[in-house]
Amino acid sequence: MPYITAKDGTKIHYTDWGTGPVVVLSHGWPLSSEAWAVELMLLADKGYRAIAHDRRGHGKSDWTWDGNDMDTYASDLNDLIEALDLHDITLVGHSTGGGEVVRYAAQHGVGRVKKIFTAGAVPPIMLKSDSNPDGTPIEALDAIREGVATDRSQYFQDLAVPFFGANLEGAKVSQGSKDDFWRQGMRMSIKGAYDCIKAFSETDFTEDLKALDVPIFIAQGDADQIVPIKAAALKSIELVKHGTLKVYPGAPHGIAGDYQKELDQDILAFLAD
Template identity: 75%
Template sequence: MPYITTADGTQIYYTDQGSGQPVILSHGWPLSSDAWQVELKLLADHGYRAIAHDRRGHGRSSQPWQGNDMDTYARDLAELVEQLDLHDIVLIGHSTGGGEVVRYAAQHGVGRVAKIVTAGAVPPVMVKSESNPDGLPIEAFDAIREGVLKDRSQFYQDLSVPFFGANREGSKVSQGARDDFWRQGMLVGLKAAYDCVAAFSETDFTEDLKALDVPILLAHGDDDQIVPIADAAVKSIELVKHGELKVYAGAPHGIAGEYQEQLDADILAFLVK
């Protein structure tokens, strides 16, 4: 399996499929690059070089004690890009991965990044504070940490329900999709899973979004129960220079079913604009 080794000795797993303009896909918490299997094939079939990595602590990558923070995630991505010598890159990030690609593009990717797509992404900032009164209370994230520590297997099974909107009338998400969410979650090291909650909830991406000077497609379901759209994409679109907001009616946080089909079609269309 292909890996790169970062400056601090962490091994980052990645998959690399197809040829053409590089498209890097960054996954959400607590998943891995496996979450992008459909998109990897789709992009490669359409003439792109599709690359997806497992964030440190997740999937098949190393599980170091340190570095489970957004700055380090972005540096890891920068090292992957540099070691593969990638240019004219399209970045795609879901949820936590949306934060990772935004920070990478703003702080490391100038001159290398051509376009960005985020889906259900965490920017600008999730947690409630004096400067962000509309955010989610810290208690919501404390509950996630408690669930991970107490019984992460059951917690991931339970979390798959709101993640895919399985608690909504008419939901068509399969048990298989929920099982795969659990499977990927169980590959995350406990320390990484715990620390990453702060990374995705407390990191402020406001200045990163303002710094972006490339086209960005902000995709978000309006029934996202994990990253509410009003606190995320609706605010982010006001901060970026060249943004397009795409709202998916009734879509949840997890990318599956009709939402996945619509999003994938929109990604392909955005890539050729």
């Protein structure tokens, strides 16, 4: 299995398929690079070099005690991109991964990043506050922490339902998709899972979004029950210089089913533009 070693010695696992223009994909919480399996195969088949890594604490990467924060995640991504000497990159990030690629692009990726595509991404900031009334209350985030700390196996089974919108009328999410969410979640460390909640919810990406000077496609479903669209995509599009917003009617947070098919076609179109 391919790994790179980050600055602090952490081993970061990645998948690298295909040849051609480079696309780097960053996954959501509590998943791994396997969440991008369909896209990795699709992109490689369409003539792209598709790369996806496991964030530290997730999947096959090292389960570190320290460094489970957004600055370190972005630094790890920078170490991967420098180790592979990648240029003219299109970044694709889902949920927490959307925050990771935005921070990387703003703080490390100038001169390397060509385009950015986010889906259900956490920027500009997820936590509810007086200045962000549409965000997620701290009590809801504390409940996630409690679920992870006490019985994460059952919690991930329960969370898969709103993640994929399986509780919505007419939902067609498969049991397999929900089972795979649980499987990937159980392959990350409990410490990484716990710490990452603060990283994805309390990191403020406002200045990162303002600093971006490359095209960014901001995608989100209007039935997202995990990241509130009013605090995310609808605010992010107002902060970037070269943004395109697409709202997917009835689409959930998790990428699956008809939403995945439409999103993948939009990724391909964005790459070809």
